[in-house]
Structure formats: C-alpha cells, structure tokens
Amino acid sequence: MLPVLGLVQRASWARMPELLLSEAALSALRLSLETAAISTLLCIVLGGPLAVVLARSRLPGLRTIRSVVLLPLVLPPVVGGLALLFLLGRTGLVGRGLDLAFGVTIPFTTAAVVLAQTFVALPFLVVSLEGALRTAGRRYESVAATLGASPSLAFRRVTIPLVLPGLLSGAVLAFARCMGEFGATIAFAGSLQGTTRTLPLLVYLERETDVDGAVALSLLLVVVAVVVIVLGRPRGSQGVL
C-alpha cells in the first residue's frame, strides 16, 4: 500500500483532468481496455480446455505440461517478448513463413499486443480454473451420471456452474495482468499511439518528460486495478489462488 501512497502524494491534482483527458492518454486507455478484453477471452478459450486436461486427465507427462504452462508466470516478461519476437517476428521461426506466404508481419500491430498479453496472462487463468476443478471434484458429476445425464450434459449443467466462480476469478486476474503488461509488449509489439502504445507503455514514456503526467496515468492504472479486483472478484472464491 505504501508505494501507492507515494504516488498519491506526488500527484498534481490541479492538472489531473487535463493530464487524463489528453488524446494520448485516452487512446492508450482505450487500447489497453480493448486488448486486455480480447486477450482475456483468448485466455478463456485456450486456457479453459487446458485446465480441464490438467485437472482431469491422467496423461503421462502431465507435470511437464503444467510446468510449461506456468513458465510465463516465472519468466521475466521482456524475455517472453523476445521469445515471441524470435518466433513470430519477420525473421523468426514462424514469422518468416507468414511473411513469405501471406505477406503478414505481426510485430508493430495491435495483434502483437494481444499475443504478448495472452502469453503472460494465460497461466493465471489456467491455475485458477484448475484449482476450482480439483476442489469441485467429481462427486456431483457421478451423481448426475447415476441420474441418467450424459458426460457432456453433466459437464455443462453440473461442472461448469460449479467452477464458474473460479473461472471468473481467473479471468479477472488475467485481465488485470493484461492491463499491466509492459515488458513483452515493448519487446515484441513496439510503441505507437493508437496501435500498440498501451497505458503502461505511455507511463514509461511520459516519465521521460512529464513526471506529473506519468503519475496521473499510474494512478489511473491503480484505479483500474482496484475496480477490477474488488468488483470482478466473485464472492466465495477467496480460497482460489
């Protein structure tokens, strides 16, 4: 909490409206919210099935898969950004093929921002959801099966409602992580107003010339984070992650 107090006392409140309503700030806020929302959806689409596999299947090598999924959580984001660059960049492993075959280059586009955010935020959703699936157990599904429900019906009507709080809290954490993403974005996507310059990138840049502006935008990020955590975190999921 104390560092946030430091920000609050350094803020120049008189200039706050002007600083927050500047074109650069609004465009960065819009871009951050949009990309974080898309990335969170991608995390659910990709991470949901992954969490089910991790929690339910008895595949050999599951521990290895889990370690790989958790890697972005412990990796410095800038390393993740470099990894993405050398995979999907114009001279990268996959990126070169994309460029030659379709003329598509990913760096410097909004898609690169989304990819960077999804990369760093995915583990948050997977860990949260896997925990919820394990806590929920299989008893209710078994009961549903004895009552004649097919496995897919039991999954839809019993399992998903049971783990919904866990899924939501995972999505909220992933969204918050996306909003704060910096290192992977700057390394992989670059920084251009309206296309790739999200709020954290703008804060880093503003700090160079206008500390007041950087502080105002930082407080905006703090507010967004608080709103996301307080409102978005469903009751009854306190124990999950």
Place this chain on the structure above:
Amino acid sequence: MKRLLACGVAGVAAVLAACSSPSQAPSTGGASEQRTLTVFAAASLTESFTALERTFEQQNPGVDVVLNYGGSSDLAQQIVNGAPADVFAAASDATMKTVTDAQLTAAAPTVFATNVLQIATAPGNPKAITAFADLAEPELKTVLCAPQVPCGSAAAKIEQSTGVDIPAVSEEPDVKSVLSKVSSGNADAGLVYVTDVNASKGQVQGVSFPESAAAETNYPIAVVKDAPQAELALRWVQLVEGRDGASVLGAQGFGRP
C-alpha cells in the same frame, strides 16, 4: 509463511548491509586509501567511458571508478532524488537542465561531445536507402524514438526542417530499442546515433545524411554539487575533455563541440 517472512526480512537486511558497507569499510592503509568515484553517464557513453575508466584508474592509484549507465532522464531523476553521484554526463542539454534547475551541479555544465543521427539498416542495406527522404516511403518499416526522448526529438526536428514525414511503425522509448528492432530484422530502417551504429559492431549498417547536422545533440558534463569526491570528479571531467577523452570519444564517432 512466518518462516518465509523471516527469510525475506533477513534477506533485505543482508542486502542493505551489503549496499552500505563500501562507504563504511575501514581503510586498509593510511596513504593508499581506497576512494570511489561515482560517475552517472548516458547509456550511449558506455564504450567510451569504460575505456576512460581504465586510463583514470591507472593515473589515480587507489581510486575505483564506478560507472552507472542509464537513460539520461532516468539518471537526472535519480540525482534530483538524492542518488550519490560525483559526476553526471548527459546525452542532451534538456536532461542536464533537470539537474541544473534543481541547483545540483557544482558549476555550469560544459559540452564535451556532440552526436548526430544516422539511418540504421540491415547489413548490406537491402532496401537501398540512401537519403533521409527515402524514409517517407510507406512500404518501409521505419522505427523512431518517441519525441519525448532526445533521439526522438532530434528526429522530429529533422522531419520538420526537411518537410519529410516518416510514417513510423513504432516510437520506442530509447535508442537501443530502435537499434534492436533493426538488428533483429523486424524493421527496415531506424534513426539512431552514429555512435550506436559503431557500437553495434556490424549488426546494422549506417547511412549518413547531411540533414542530420541540423539536429546535433550536445553531451554536457558537470560535477554534482556537494559531491563526496569533488576533487576526483573534477579530474574525471578534465580527462574526458582532454586529449585522451577526445581520442576515445572520436573513435566511437562522437564529434567535438
């Protein structure tokens, strides 16, 4: 959890102790007392100042030069916030002004070197870029520094004076980020300092253009006010501005003021 907390506290204490020990360490001998000169310098001076460090330590036995490289405005902010520096060498007049405005220099700063922009391309210049106006080509992926940082404001100045509008695909927060986007092959061209091209050791190729002279960047140096090693600090400034400094800086591509 408790144990973890205890570990954390012990760790922090250890780090603090380690940080504070050099200044308090008892000197081993009376005459050959070990002294530390702390120099804050812009990142673009890395190669030159590291070379000068050796010269200085040979000329001044018992002195250890500690060089702290970083973005000029970061370093200026650190000094304003009380970082213990003896000398500050900045990559622009504007960042030095942050420190002089806070009245934290012992004397007025002096300019010891200049730098100009150059177009960085992939080795062999595959896109055949020969002039500044070539960067206006929309098909070309050009990366610049953001106007908030010195290399970006220099680029903007040249754009303005020539009327050439560069459709940049990214405006990076520092010059080394621009360089890495070009050297990794993701950008076709970037505007960086001629010294950055030299320091890249062939990873990028430099294309000079005459318009760059209009946006020459000054490198000012100053002894910080109430520097712990004020006398050594002055000697460092003399070395940088003297013949040794000139030859080292010149070899890196810096100009004379």
